[in-house]
Amino acid sequence: MFGASLSMSAIAKDVVKVGFVYIGPTGDTGWTYSHDMGRQFVEQRLGDKVSTTYIENVSDGADAERVIRRLAKSGHDLIFTTSFGFMNPTLKVARSFPNVAFEHASGYKRTKNVGTYFDRVYQPRYLTGVIAGKMTQSNVIGYVASFPIPEVIRGINAFTLGLRSVNPEATVKVVWVSAWYDPAKEREAADALIGQGADIISQHTNSPGPVQAAEAKGVYSFGYNADMSSFGENTHLTAAIHNWGPMYLAKTQAVLDGKWKSTDVWAGLEANATDLAPYHPAIPKDVIELVERKKLAITQGSLHPFSGPIKDQTGQVRVADGETMNDRQLLGFDWYVEGVVGELPK
Structure with missing residues (x-):
């Protein structure tokens, strides 16, 4: 999107633990389904270098904060929060876990350990x-x-x-x-x-x-x-469809390599992030x-x-x-x- 990247201290990892927070069910054949296809893409490409967890049907507000905090407490290195309404809960939890990388979909608020991403759908x-x-x-x-x-x-x-x-x-x-x-x-x-x-x-x-x-x-x-x-x-x-897999793979690989930075990503047709x-x-x-x-x-x-x-x-x-x-x-x-x-x- 815009703005400079922000760096947090990071070291390379042998295995990265990644959490996903979903607003709906993975079987909605829509938004959450597309994100879960991205999660599965990461698993397929990285194999035993990654361990993923997902929580579905999470409501905005207090419920989201509780779920995000639970993932951070349980050793997740990278957490994707995949709904606009998760923005403030993500920021709140991130303040308590400065060594965890957070990525928020469709939001506009960013800190040293919270990045944002979306596609130009x-x-x-x-x-x-x-x-x-x-x-x-x-x-x-x-x-x-x-x-x-x-x-x-x-x-x-x-x-x-x-x-x-x-x-x-x-x-x-x-x-x-x-x-x-x-x-x-x-x-x-x-x-x-x-x-x-x-x-x-x-x-x-x-x-x-x-x-x-x-x-x-x-x-x-x-x-x-x-x-x-x-x-x-x-x-x-x-x-109009989303293709989250390549974006999720790049973010996860960055954590594995110890090179993750907080950035704004807004990719479009040119990056195969979205399509018909x-x-x-x-x-x-x-x-x-x-x-x-x-x-x-x-x-x-x-x-x-x-x-x-x-x-x-x-x-x-x-x-x-x-x-x-x-x-x-x-x-x-x-x-x-x-x-x-x-x-x-x-």
Whole structure:
């Protein structure tokens, strides 16, 4: 992301003990599932040089602090806390364990022994928006969202900018479910959006509920976090997915080598940290070719989803022509771009 690295005293280790703290179940087929695939990747690559532990279904706040502290007390050398709401508990525990390395996903607060990491999943979200813009018939896209934090708002806006780059008449309706993982609420939200005329459903939640709702109604969908096509064989077009394995391997290897430092990592398509799931045959060939050209342009740096001109909902130009939002602006998103319908919750 930005900022200099911070070093803590470290020595090389023969075996590193790594803990993972998960917000949901490993079987959610979404966010937690993708992180656990990363954990397994580390085990496969490092073998007996690593020992991993994971705790699933951990709530924000006091529960997270208790779990993180327990892992630190039990000799873990490196702890990954994998939800935005774990940020402050991670920092609090880290103060008591200065020789343990902590890595927090999607956060922005860093100390000598707490690093941050995320992927630029807004890049493939922009590309799914392009697909939606080419395939919608109603020009109404439904979006099931978790919480109105910058990460989620950034994804909605990236999707909408991709959508309207090829179809300026299309709009996005958002339903907030106030949960990361609640299959029933997520599915109900998707059903409500379909009832409001949405003929494509996207999501920033962690269960396949929205994909299942779309499949049941014969409406196209985009999954999130991982390939959710098994839940929408006829209608799941693709998904913006995470690939945590290489990042987790690099961080673990750094601890093994005694070279770990607190850094901000925000990798994208160029580093294979994020990508699109396989395309559904329903997507026309020319649309796939268009998306692949745009994907290559993003990877090469000639296309940025948040390059101006960008207007907000009121029509005010927020990013001028020729300018591009920087990382600090992206991390602080608190407004909708033009094309998103409805008010942003406060």
